[in-house]
Amino acid sequence: MARSRIIGTGHFLPERILTNKDLESLCDTTDEWIRQRTGIEQRHAALPGEGTSDLCTPAVKKALDSAGIGASDIDLLICCTTTPDYIFPATACVIADNLGMGTTPALDLNAACSGFMYGLATADAFVRSGAYKTVALVGGELATNRVSFRKRDTAVLFGDGAGAVIVRAEEGDRGILTTHLWSDGSGREVLWLPAGGSKIPVTAENVDDDINTIHMKGKDLFRRAVIEFANAVNVALEAVGMTFNDIDLFIPHQANIRIIEAVAERMGLPAEKCVVNIQKVANCTAGSIPIALDQARGEGRVSDGSIVLLASFGAGLTWASAVVRW
Numbered sequence: 001m002a003r004s005r006i007i008g009t010g011h012f013l014p015e016r017i018l019t020n021k022d023l024e025s026l027c028d029t030t031d032e033w034i035r036q037r038t039g040i041e042q043r044h045a046a047l048p049g050e051g052t053s054d055l056c057t058p059a060v061k062k063a064l065d066s067a068g069i070g071a072s073d074i075d076l077l078i079c080c081t082t083t084p085d086y087i088f089p090a091t092a093c094v095i096a097d098n099l100g101m102g103t104t105p106a107l108d109l110n111a112a113c114s115g116f117m118y119g120l121a122t123a124d125a126f127v128r129s130g131a132y133k134t135v136a137l138v139g140g141e142l143a144t145n146r147v148s149f150r151k152r153d154t155a156v157l158f159g160d161g162a163g164a165v166i167v168r169a170e171e172g173d174r175g176i177l178t179t180h181l182w183s184d185g186s187g188r189e190v191l192w193l194p195a196g197g198s199k200i201p202v203t204a205e206n207v208d209d210d211i212n213t214i215h216m217k218g219k220d221l222f223r224r225a226v227i228e229f230a231n232a233v234n235v236a237l238e239a240v241g242m243t244f245n246d247i248d249l250f251i252p253h254q255a256n257i258r259i260i261e262a263v264a265e266r267m268g269l270p271a272e273k274c275v276v277n278i279q280k281v282a283n284c285t286a287g288s289i290p291i292a293l294d295q296a297r298g299e300g301r302v303s304d305g306s307i308v309l310l311a312s313f314g315a316g317l318t319w320a321s322a323v324v325r326w
Contacts, residue, residue, distance in 0.1 A: 113314020
């Protein structure tokens with residue numbers, strides 16, 4: 001039976017960098033406070049007028065180049081994001097047009113920080129069903145214009161960027177071995193952006209209100225994330241009959257260094273098996289895991305046969321896990 005195999009990866013980060021020192025002049029915070037609580041040193045930030053499609057398009061192009069194929073070889077494009085260019089049309093349609101994909105089907109998927117993982121499971125299902133042979137999957141976020149610098153707990157966390165993979169049907173034992181998804185909508189107010197949708201539309205009266213920015217209950221999020229991260233990876237490993245000793249590389253969503261370290265400790269994974277890039281890119285939401293994956297490949301940490309464990313937790317609440325044999 002054909003498996004879904006990742007045959008190419010790519011990522012893109014805006015040139016502009018905001019350091020912790022830069023944020024000291026924008027909100028009530030310090031470089032030391034940010035490093036101690038998040039592990040973040042800097043984040044990339046898009047320029048005014050740029051949109052998520054401007055980050056995702058070059059990421060997909062790099063993934064196509066990595067795979068050695070062209071845009072015309074793609075049967076479906078999926079964009080995972082919470083910050084689309086527009087309410088509609090889908091940002092995926094804009095990306096497809098940018099890449100000259102013609103009438104290739106394209107869709108957006110929103111599962112916040114678990115977006116890429118939900119997208120990976122969706123691409124895997126499409127490919128294994130035989131509906132599509134080759135899928136371009138991109139997770140991208142432009143979150144720096146969604147935070148309020150009046151609230152340092154969220155203002156310091158997020159960065160802009162995009163990461164992409166090309167998933168193709170191939171025979172053999174390499175590829176996506178298992179994917180698992182969960183959600184709990186009762187926790188939606190733990191991390192959310194209240195306004196801008198049909199429930200609370202943006203109006204002249206509320207346009208400058210706090211409801212138009214990201215809200216987070218940090219302690220609640222931390223406790224739930226550590227528990228569900230660990231449960232998710234245990235389910236994935238059990239599904240493929242593996243243990244933590246079989247894992248060559250663990251790529252978690254880059255939310256907070258404390259969460260990553262707590263999860264790795266629970267799993268008993270040594271630091272050298274865990275990918276951490278939050279220091280330089282911050283939390284890129286749906287772009288987090290594919291950016292880290294492409295960077296890990298570039299550093300030679302992923303090779304043929306490597307067993308890679310992926311896991312995420314984010315707004316929704318949503319969480320997910322997957323095991324890939326490279």
